[in-house]
Amino acid sequence: MPTITCPDCKKPNKSTSQYCAYCGETLHGGLSQTNPLSTDPPTLKSDTILQDRYRIVAELGRGGFGAVYKAWDINLNRICAIKENLDTTEEARRQFTREAMVLAGLSHPNLPRVTDHFIIAGQGQYLVMDFIEGDDLESLVERQGPITPDQAITWISQIADALGYLHTHKPPIVHRDVKPANIRLTPQGSVFLVDFGLVKQYHPHQRTTLGARAVTPGYSPPEQYGTGITDERSDIYALAATLYSLLTGTDPMESVQRVGKDTLVPVQKINSQVKPYVGQAIQRSMSLQPDQRYQSVSDFNAALTIHVPPTVVQPTAQKPQTRPIWPIVGALVILALCLISVGLFLPKYGPSLVGMIFPSTTPSPTTLFATPTQPNTITPTATMEITQVIETTEGAFDNTTLTPTQFPTSTSTPSPYPSNTPTQPPSPTPPPTPTAPPTGVYDLAFASDRSGQISIYLMDTDNRSDWTALPLPSGYNRAWWPWFCQSRIAIEAQDRGGSNPQWIFIIEPGSGSTTRLKPSVRPQALAVPRCSPDGSTIAYTIKQDGKWGQLVVDSFPADQSGPILQEPSWGYASWSLGGMYYYSMNRENDQWVINRTNDFLSGAGNRTHIVSDGKYPAISPDGKNLVYVCHATADLCIQHLTSGETRTLIDLAYVKVNDEKFPASAVWSSDGEWIYFSSEDGGDWDIFRIRPDSSGLQNMTADWESNELMPALQW
Numbered sequence: 001m002p003t004i005t006c007p008d009c010k011k012p013n014k015s016t017s018q019y020c021a022y023c024g025e026t027l028h029g030g031l032s033q034t035n036p037l038s039t040d041p042p043t044l045k046s047d048t049i050l051q052d053r054y055r056i057v058a059e060l061g062r063g064g065f066g067a068v069y070k071a072w073d074i075n076l077n078r079i080c081a082i083k084e085n086l087d088t089t090e091e092a093r094r095q096f097t098r099e100a101m102v103l104a105g106l107s108h109p110n111l112p113r114v115t116d117h118f119i120i121a122g123q124g125q126y127l128v129m130d131f132i133e134g135d136d137l138e139s140l141v142e143r144q145g146p147i148t149p150d151q152a153i154t155w156i157s158q159i160a161d162a163l164g165y166l167h168t169h170k171p172p173i174v175h176r177d178v179k180p181a182n183i184r185l186t187p188q189g190s191v192f193l194v195d196f197g198l199v200k201q202y203h204p205h206q207r208t209t210l211g212a213r214a215v216t217p218g219y220s221p222p223e224q225y226g227t228g229i230t231d232e233r234s235d236i237y238a239l240a241a242t243l244y245s246l247l248t249g250t251d252p253m254e255s256v257q258r259v260g261k262d263t264l265v266p267v268q269k270i271n272s273q274v275k276p277y278v279g280q281a282i283q284r285s286m287s288l289q290p291d292q293r294y295q296s297v298s299d300f301n302a303a304l305t306i307h308v309p310p311t312v313v314q315p316t317a318q319k320p321q322t323r324p325i326w327p328i329v330g331a332l333v334i335l336a337l338c339l340i341s342v343g344l345f346l347p348k349y350g351p352s353l354v355g356m357i358f359p360s361t362t363p364s365p366t367t368l369f370a371t372p373t374q375p376n377t378i379t380p381t382a383t384m385e386i387t388q389v390i391e392t393t394e395g396a397f398d399n400t401t402l403t404p405t406q407f408p409t410s411t412s413t414p415s416p417y418p419s420n421t422p423t424q425p426p427s428p429t430p431p432p433t434p435t436a437p438p439t440g441v442y443d444l445a446f447a448s449d450r451s452g453q454i455s456i457y458l459m460d461t462d463n464r465s466d467w468t469a470l471p472l473p474s475g476y477n478r479a480w481w482p483w484f485c486q487s488r489i490a491i492e493a494q495d496r497g498g499s500n501p502q503w504i505f506i507i508e509p510g511s512g513s514t515t516r517l518k519p520s521v522r523p524q525a526l527a528v529p530r531c532s533p534d535g536s537t538i539a540y541t542i543k544q545d546g547k548w549g550q551l552v553v554d555s556f557p558a559d560q561s562g563p564i565l566q567e568p569s570w571g572y573a574s575w576s577l578g579g580m581y582y583y584s585m586n587r588e589n590d591q592w593v594i595n596r597t598n599d600f601l602s603g604a605g606n607r608t609h610i611v612s613d614g615k616y617p618a619i620s621p622d623g624k625n626l627v628y629v630c631h632a633t634a635d636l637c638i639q640h641l642t643s644g645e646t647r648t649l650i651d652l653a654y655v656k657v658n659d660e661k662f663p664a665s666a667v668w669s670s671d672g673e674w675i676y677f678s679s680e681d682g683g684d685w686d687i688f689r690i691r692p693d694s695s696g697l698q699n700m701t702a703d704w705e706s707n708e709l710m711p712a713l714q715w
Contacts, residue, residue: 043084043086044056053075054074054080055071055074056082057072066084066086068081080129080131081129082127082128083129084126092125096117096119096125101117102670103117104533105486106169107487110158110162110193112129113129113130114534115130115578116128129194132184133186137185137191137246138245139181141249146248146249147246149247149273149278155183156239157304158190159178159193159242163193163236168441174230174234176238177238178235178242179219179245182195219241220234220255221238237285239285239300243304248267248270252264252286255286255288266283281304442458443713444459444460444712445457445459445482446459447709450469450706453478455471456469456479456480456482458470470491471507473491475498476495480710481527481529483530483531485531485538487535492504492528501526502526503516503525503526504527505517520563523550525542525543526542528573530571530573531556533575533576533579533715536555537554537564537579538553538556539551539552539573541570549586550568551568552565553582565600565601565603565605567605567607568586569586574618581596582619583596583617591613592613592615593612594610594626595610610641611626614637615633616663616664618666619668621672625638625641628666633652633654633664636652636666653679654679655707662707664677664678665678665711669713673691673692675691675692676689676711678711681702684704684705685707687699
């Protein structure tokens with residue numbers, strides 16, 4: 001395809017483009033032609049080794065900021081994809097590191113996993129992702145032409161679900177480059193949204209930086225040009241434009257060319273198989289003004305898949321013709337005078353006739369004590385089932401399911417005055433089995449005895465009043481030491497006084513299903529699960545021969561082929577963000593120490609002593625600072641691992657619960673701004689957070705009159 005060169009950044013663009021796809025500069029006519037960028041020699045040649053681990057196999061694609069390569073992971077013996085960004089400015093380095101850490105914590109069936117990231121000074125920045133087999137939808141349409149509406153909507157619905165997952169992240173993640181070329185179709189028929197080169201976290205009023213303001217003509221909304229503010233609605237525009245392309249076989253008109261005079265041809269006029277309501281949903285989502293689009297990707301997806309017939313507007317009843325009222329009033333007055341006169345002359349009949357015209361307002365005895373009228377007829381509405389969580393005075397929770405019949409709709413016009421008629425309470429329904437909510441809403445997990453038994457609770461740290469409880473595994477009466485395993489929650493469950501062994505369970509969000517972990521070894525009991533941030537491995541402590549003190553690293557979920565690593569340790573592992581090493585605690589020479597284990601994927605487990613007199617390690621997201629319980633469990637300490645400088649972060653306070661000792665532990669937030677820990681306050685345990693410089697101390701559960709311990713945060 002012929003291209004034109006941008007006069008500003010010198011990048012090639014489609015010959016039909018009015019604006020540069022890389023810097024937003026206006027493209028004037030008569031510019032020199034050039035070959036597509038993909039004909040340039042690749043930056044990385046085949047067999048190049050990066051980071052002593054990744055061997056380049058071939059270049060998969062090229063863009064203005066770098067390229068995507070197929071590579072071989074020497075350590076894991078598997079194919080992967082490497083995204084290269086050649087912008088190595090200081091601002092770009094910071095943005096890249098921040099976004100790479102966010103992407104590494106994502107897990108969705110229609111998104112590739114980001115498993116590693118690194119920067120090579122003077123060369124580039126690199127993201128390592130899952131390699132997705134298959135073809136991109138742009139190539140598919142070029143070969144086969146327009147896609148059938150049913151198939152196209154099926155694919156777009158999968159991508160909409162992935163975008164919804166990104167948009168509900170905290171903070172929301174905006175992809176900013178949704179287009180057919182970035183959607184890959186696997187041989188199994190699933191689609192993946194790939195290429196996170198332009199992804200950014202959304203912050204209100206924060207404009208897009210120069211390094212990330214590239215656009216794709218036809219798929220980028222107007223606000224993405226220049227330094228406009230982009231948000232989730234920008235992805236909705238691009239997703240609708242992608243569906244437009246799949247259904248028509250052509251790129252939509254560039255958004256900035258539509259400004260002033262919108263000449264976007266409705267999709268159903270190009271493809272007559274497209275239902276009108278689908279075309280209307282696309283047209284609305286491609287509105288030039290963000291406020292006129294669907295405000296959530298789920299709303300757009302629903303408009304594509306659920307057609308709601310238009311409401312039939314009933315014609316207004318014709319107003320009856322009015323007649324002059326004074327002739328009627330005059331006639332009544334004359335009739336009344338006549339009857340009164342008759343009454344004067346005819347005493348026998350006069351009172352009765354007068355009573356017919358002017359009846360008494362005093363009710364008769366039968367009227368005064370009449371049976372009350374029945375209340376308005378109630379018609380049940382066929383709506384959704386809603387579950388309310390009602391807290392009892394004992395602190396337990398009663399999950400009462402409100403059935404459709406409990407949402408009444410009166411068939412009569414409601415009175416403007418309150419009714420004194422007592423209403424009967426709805427019939428009680430048996431409480432359903434608690435289900436686990438999606439973890440995307442809650443980023444903090446901890447153990448609490450708020451309900452009388454120690455179990456797991458989830459909380460939204462941005463809205464501490466938004467929290468929920470997770471169900472205990474069947475047959476167990478205690479659950480603690482929670483940990484986020486991507487979209488699932490791993491917990492340690494105990495059957496105190498019972499016959500079940502102490503074990504690890506995985507709670508699946510949404511469905512609420514609880515699965516017993518199947519380890520690759522044969523232990524008597526399991527404890528303290530710790531998944532790596534990418535969700536590919538899990539570390540836990542096992543009990544064998546009646547003794548604790550062995551840490552096992554398994555793939556997650558375990559594949560039963562044997563442990564990746566097993567070493568003498570008490571566990572309580574804390575993973576690096578890249579998942580390449582972890583810190584754990586052990587008992588050595590009659591004191592607690594903290595070690596770091598590298599190269600565990602090789603099975604060797606190169607362990608290095610890091611801290612003496614320390615328990616419960618928590619490594620920061622950037623891998624530079626280690627927080628742990630120190631000074632014989634009296635304080636929380638922080639150590640800068642490069643300089644070795646160590647200082648006390650805060651004093652810890654302990655309290656027994658039912659004559660039982662509980663441990664304190666800490667964990668970092670994914671942005672590295674907060675350290676969460678447990679300590680006693682007001683006679684019970686609470687979850688606190690503090691900044692690494694010891695400022696900003698906050699009690700996250702101050703209003704909970706119970707014990708809260710063992711915090712875990714979603715990375």
